[in-house]
Amino acid sequence: MFFKKRNWKAIALAGAVTLGLAACGSESAGGDGTYNWQFVTEEVQGQVQYEYAAEFAELLNEKSDGQINIDVFEFGQLGSEVDQVEQLQDGIVEFAIVSPGFTGGMVAEGQVFALQFLFPDDQEKTQEILNTSEALHSHLAGMYEAHNIKPLAFFTEGAMQWTGSRELRTPADFTGFKMRTQESPLIMESYRAYGADPSPLSWSELYTSLDRGVVDGQENPIFFIEDASFHEVQDYMTISNHNNYVAMTTVNPTFYNELPDDIRALIDETVEEMQPRVFEMQKEMNESLLDSIINNTDNPTEVIELTEAEREEFRALAIPVRDFFRDEVVGDKGREMLELLEQEIAAHE
Ligand code: 6CS
Numbered sequence: 001m002f003f004k005k006r007n008w009k010a011i012a013l014a015g016a017v018t019l020g021l022a023a024c025g026s027e028s029a030g031g032d033g034t035y036n037w038q039f040v041t042e043e044v045q046g047q048v049q050y051e052y053a054a055e056f057a058e059l060l061n062e063k064s065d066g067q068i069n070i071d072v073f074e075f076g077q078l079g080s081e082v083d084q085v086e087q088l089q090d091g092i093v094e095f096a097i098v099s100p101g102f103t104g105g106m107v108a109e110g111q112v113f114a115l116q117f118l119f120p121d122d123q124e125k126t127q128e129i130l131n132t133s134e135a136l137h138s139h140l141a142g143m144y145e146a147h148n149i150k151p152l153a154f155f156t157e158g159a160m161q162w163t164g165s166r167e168l169r170t171p172a173d174f175t176g177f178k179m180r181t182q183e184s185p186l187i188m189e190s191y192r193a194y195g196a197d198p199s200p201l202s203w204s205e206l207y208t209s210l211d212r213g214v215v216d217g218q219e220n221p222i223f224f225i226e227d228a229s230f231h232e233v234q235d236y237m238t239i240s241n242h243n244n245y246v247a248m249t250t251v252n253p254t255f256y257n258e259l260p261d262d263i264r265a266l267i268d269e270t271v272e273e274m275q276p277r278v279f280e281m282q283k284e285m286n287e288s289l290l291d292s293i294i295n296n297t298d299n300p301t302e303v304i305e306l307t308e309a310e311r312e313e314f315r316a317l318a319i320p321v322r323d324f325f326r327d328e329v330v331g332d333k334g335r336e337m338l339e340l341l342e343q344e345i346a347a348h349e
Contacts, residue, residue: 035068035263039095040084042102042203042247044074047227048157048285049097049247052278056095056249059270068266070095080202082183089148091252098149098250104184109143109334111186112341113246115325116318117311123156125348126244127279130154135341139333150253152271155278157245158221158286163234165216169304171195171313180206180218189324193317203228210234221245223285226292232299239305242314249274 039057043049050072057070078084078093081102088096100110112118119126130136131154141151162168164177174194181187181198188198199215209215211233218230219242225231249271256264293301306314326335 033067035064037068037070037095038073038093039070040073040078040087040093041097042075042081042084042099043097043224044076044227048223048278048282050074051281052155052249052274053095053097055277056270056274059273060266063266063270064263068263076204080204082202085149088250088252091255094252094255096250098151098248099182100246100248101182101184101187103144103147103149104182104186106147107140107143107149108185108329109140109337111184111329112140112325112334112338114184114186114190114243115322116190116242117315118322118342119244119345120349121159121241123159123244123283124279126156127275129341129344129348130156130246131275133341133344135337135344139337139340143333143337144248144250145253148253150251150256151248152251152268153249153275154246155249155275156282157247158223158282159241160219160221160243160245161225162219162238162240162242163210163217163225163230163301164236164238165210165213165234167236167302167304168217168238168240169306169310171317178214178216180209180215186321186325186329190318190321193321194314206230207233219243221282221286222293223282223289226289227285231293231296231301234301236302236304237293239303240311240314241306242311242318 039053041049041053045051053072057072060068060070073093075081078087081099084093084096085098085103087093088098100107100113104111104114119129136154144151166177167173168177171194174191174196177196179191179196179198180201181191183200188200191198201209201215206215206218207228207230210218210230217234220230224245225237231237251267256267259267294303322338326338330338
């Protein structure tokens with residue numbers, strides 16, 4: 001794995017921690033009446049997912065008067081994003097933040113979040129849909145549960161932007177562009193629609209791959225671009241707002257269903273309380289870290305803000321990818337889910 005420098009220590013610990021978990025198994029309820037659980041995230045300290053999980057753990061510990069203890073793991077401690085999903089499915093960890101982009105090969109319908117320009121540009125409206133959508137909380141959640149992953153909440157980590165070793169202003173700029181994507185066939189298809197050459201990679205390898213020119217660019221919310229230092233090895237950042245980065249708070253369903261009602265109720269209450277918290281968290285980080293990229297004179301990054309007319313060119317190419325989703329990626333249930341989601345989105349616009 002090749003993170004930027006500060007994460008090497010976490011990687012070095014990875015083997016030891018993984019072994020430790022495998023040896024102990026997942027002790028859900030201790031003999032002394034305490035609960036000791038594990039929560040794995042795809043991000044590191046200071047980033048949205050990790051800070052969410054740390055606050056979630058603290059809140060549950062307080063609410064339960066110390067009965068519930070949760071160890072939160074940074075990304076890199078328990079393997080790749082895909083390894084982490086397997087650990088959740090196997091009950092090795094109880095909780096995980098999962099990005100649907102890494103489960104596209106398993107729950108094809110979860111790739112709905114890869115459809116660009118689908119959700120409103122207004123982040124608050126988007127979060128409201130993520131909180132209330134029946135398409136997501138009933139239809140899509142059921143599809144994940146069939147794979148032993150129970151989504152408890154969906155949240156945005158912010159609008160995504162492009163960075164590149166060259167300027168990305170029009171679809172023509174993507175011709176032959178080696179675009180790093182997550183492991184999702186639909187994300188890859190979305191970039192093929194722009195003429196790019198998509199290449200799936202874990203983010204642990206992304207900094208070095210951008211630096212060495214293995215890939216030319218990537219998409220992510222601003223806080224993540226800054227905190228992972230991608231801007232240091234990219235000359236351009238395009239404010240495209242072409243999609244949101246959606247993450248899911250998930251739990252192992254067997255573990256969750258077997259909990260006493262009062263403990264499960266505490267989890268549900270905490271999940272709900274975290275929704276406005278994480279929205280504020282991502283908003284604050286995305287806003288302040290944009291300034292940090294703009295003001296970084298040691299590693300200057302040219303920031304290009306697309307006009308509405310320029311975004312329109314991308315939108316026109318992104319819309320037919322919805323047909324690809326309907327016709328090639330999912331079956332009837334997925335089509336029904338997208339139709340309902342589109343209605344819910346239209347009702348918010
Ligand atoms: O680009 C990625 O793969 C990573 N981006 C974010 C915002 N969170 C974790 C994820 O793995």
